[in-house]
Amino acid sequence: xxxxxxxxxxxxxxxxxxxxxxxxxxxxxxxxxxxxxxxxxxxxxxxxxxxxxxxxxxxxxxxxxxxxxxxxxxxxxxxxxxxxxxxxxxxxxxxxxxxxxxxxxxxxxxxxxxxxxxxxxxxxxxxxxxxxxxxxxxxxxxxxxxxxxxxxxxxxxxxxxxxxxxxxxxxxxxxxxxxxxxxxxxxxxxxxxxxxxxxxxxxxxxxxxxxxxxxxxxxx
Amino acid sequence: xxxxxxxxxxxxxxxxxxxxxxxxxxxxxxxxxxxxxxxxxxxxxxxxxxxxxxxxxxxxxxxxxxxxxxxxxxxxxxxxxxxxxxxxxxxxxxxxxxxxxxxxxxxxxxxxxxxxxxxxxxxxxxxxxxxxxxxxxxxxxxxxxxxxxxxxxxxxxxxxxxxxxxxxxxxxxxxxxxxxxxxxxxxxxxxxxxxxxxxxxxxxxxxxxxxxxxxxxxxxxxxxxxxxxxxxxxxxxxxxxxxxxxxxxxxxxxxxxxxxxxxxxxxxxxxxxxxxxxxxxxxxxxxxxxxxxxxxx
Numbered sequence: 001x002x003x004x005x006x007x008x009x010x011x012x013x014x015x016x017x018x019x020x021x022x023x024x025x026x027x028x029x030x031x032x033x034x035x036x037x038x039x040x041x042x043x044x045x046x047x048x049x050x051x052x053x054x055x056x057x058x059x060x061x062x063x064x065x066x067x068x069x070x071x072x073x074x075x076x077x078x079x080x081x082x083x084x085x086x087x088x089x090x091x092x093x094x095x096x097x098x099x100x101x102x103x104x105x106x107x108x109x110x111x112x113x114x115x116x117x118x119x120x121x122x123x124x125x126x127x128x129x130x131x132x133x134x135x136x137x138x139x140x141x142x143x144x145x146x147x148x149x150x151x152x153x154x155x156x157x158x159x160x161x162x163x164x165x166x167x168x169x170x171x172x173x174x175x176x177x178x179x180x181x182x183x184x185x186x187x188x189x190x191x192x193x194x195x196x197x198x199x200x201x202x203x204x205x206x207x208x209x210x211x212x213x214x215x216x217x218x219x220x
Numbered sequence: 221x222x223x224x225x226x227x228x229x230x231x232x233x234x235x236x237x238x239x240x241x242x243x244x245x246x247x248x249x250x251x252x253x254x255x256x257x258x259x260x261x262x263x264x265x266x267x268x269x270x271x272x273x274x275x276x277x278x279x280x281x282x283x284x285x286x287x288x289x290x291x292x293x294x295x296x297x298x299x300x301x302x303x304x305x306x307x308x309x310x311x312x313x314x315x316x317x318x319x320x321x322x323x324x325x326x327x328x329x330x331x332x333x334x335x336x337x338x339x340x341x342x343x344x345x346x347x348x349x350x351x352x353x354x355x356x357x358x359x360x361x362x363x364x365x366x367x368x369x370x371x372x373x374x375x376x377x378x379x380x381x382x383x384x385x386x387x388x389x390x391x392x393x394x395x396x397x398x399x400x401x402x403x404x405x406x407x408x409x410x411x412x413x414x415x416x417x418x419x420x421x422x423x424x425x426x427x428x429x430x431x432x433x434x435x436x437x438x439x440x441x442x443x444x445x446x447x448x449x450x451x452x453x454x455x456x457x458x459x460x461x462x463x464x465x466x467x468x469x470x471x472x473x474x475x476x477x478x479x480x481x482x483x484x485x486x487x488x489x490x491x492x493x494x495x496x497x498x499x500x501x502x503x504x505x506x507x508x509x510x511x512x513x514x515x516x517x
């Protein structure tokens with residue numbers, strides 16, 4: 001059962017929990033994955049997002065999230081002006097794509113240092129989101145808990161080593177979801193934690209054998 | 221520890237403990253979220269202030285919606301309290317509930333800050349009804365804050381047993397749930413026992429069964445905003461009925477199940493897809509074209 005503040009709440013900028021609050025959180029999550037202030041953003045909108053984004057302020061909400069604003073931030077409607085002040089250039093492209101959730105956005109970001117990220121995710125209702133693809137890897141990331149995202153080679157013992165390090169840090173795992181692209185090649189694991197893993201342990205995971213990259217994403 | 225998954229269980233817990241439903245819901249929430257009773261109440265106090273701020277903004281500083289389709293109706297209804305009071309059939313309290321509900325819904329459509337209750341589309345109903353009760357009956361904020369937990373308890377159960385999203389169950393699920401929540405809160409505030417509170421919720425929901433979700437252009441504006449105003453008054457009616465001793469012939473949990481069943485049977489065109497009803501009228505289609513331009517489907 002949902003909690004009291006899921007029903008009387010969230011506090012948010014209107015008009016739509018899925019098309020505004022959820023859209024903002026997709027932006028916030030993409031920013032968290034990039035790990036820095038985005039410099040350019042190309043946002044493809046699919047389905048209902050593509051059809052109604054202007055009327056629901058979906059575009060402003062995504063930009064607000066990319067700038068680090070929460071769904072209840074009253075600056076959200078002015079996100080375009082703030083983006084200009086902060087030097088974020090962006091474009092929105094309505095696209096057709098089948099087989100995805102009707103409220104899907106594909107967000108490509110670049111930061112000042114040239115780091116890029118491609119995040120695909122959907123607003124799944126009530127302001128909740130699900131990130132479904134990251135740089136071509138499939139994953140499931142909801143942002144309801146602090147998470148660790150790890151790209152690794154598909155080899156025996158890799159997950160055991162990761163969970164061992166988390167245990168050593170005293171961290172408690174809420175969920176683990178590992179999806180590999182092909183046997184023996186690469187895979188992406190998302191580990192949801194009760195509390196954030198200390199950076200030193202993230203470093204240790206990142207520098208372990210068969211690990212391509214490891215980073216944390218805070219709870220939204 | 222208190223727990224409940226049906227209205228019958230929630231009512232029974234409250235009766236057994238000799239406590240109002242709000243107390244049961246607060247205790248459960250404190251336990252589930254590992255917070256103190258006072259912390260949970262403080263969080264709700266913040267939500268109530270956010271609701272009141274939205275009402276104030278919608279009445280005193282009205283804005284057009286993003287689409288330009290709506291905005292500015294709250295002050296009109298509010299004027300029935302003063303300038304046109306002599307012509308009002310509803311009277312001050314009900315007019316105030318209606319104006320408060322429309323105000324919050326308009327603030328939401330204008331990209332202002334609101335509390336989803338239970339959704340953004342139905343965000344005016346509970347605040348409008350409680351604002352009227354606050355202004356004319358219960359001056360102290362604390363009982364109002366507590367009553368929001370009663371509202372939440374019913375929303376949680378309906379969400380769990382059926383659904384609260386228009387896209388899933390039609391407007392009966394969204395505004396119907398908000399009506400049940402508002403009616404329950406009002407009835408507890410008016411001194412109703414847990415049974416009366418449960419029946420107020422049932423009466424309010426029952427009378428909205430079958431309501432379609434057919435907003436013009438798929439936007440949360442037409443008919444949603446005015447509907448928030450209507451349903452805030454609807455909740456007052458349900459509370460008065462329950463306090464007077466009227467009971468729903470169909471028990472509250474069965475009414476919720478009926479809502480779910482009707483929701484499952486509603487065609488997709490009437491579940492927030494803008495494919496039927498008001499959205500599909502000639503004017504509805506024309507407005508959509510006006511807002512979004514011609515779509516090449």
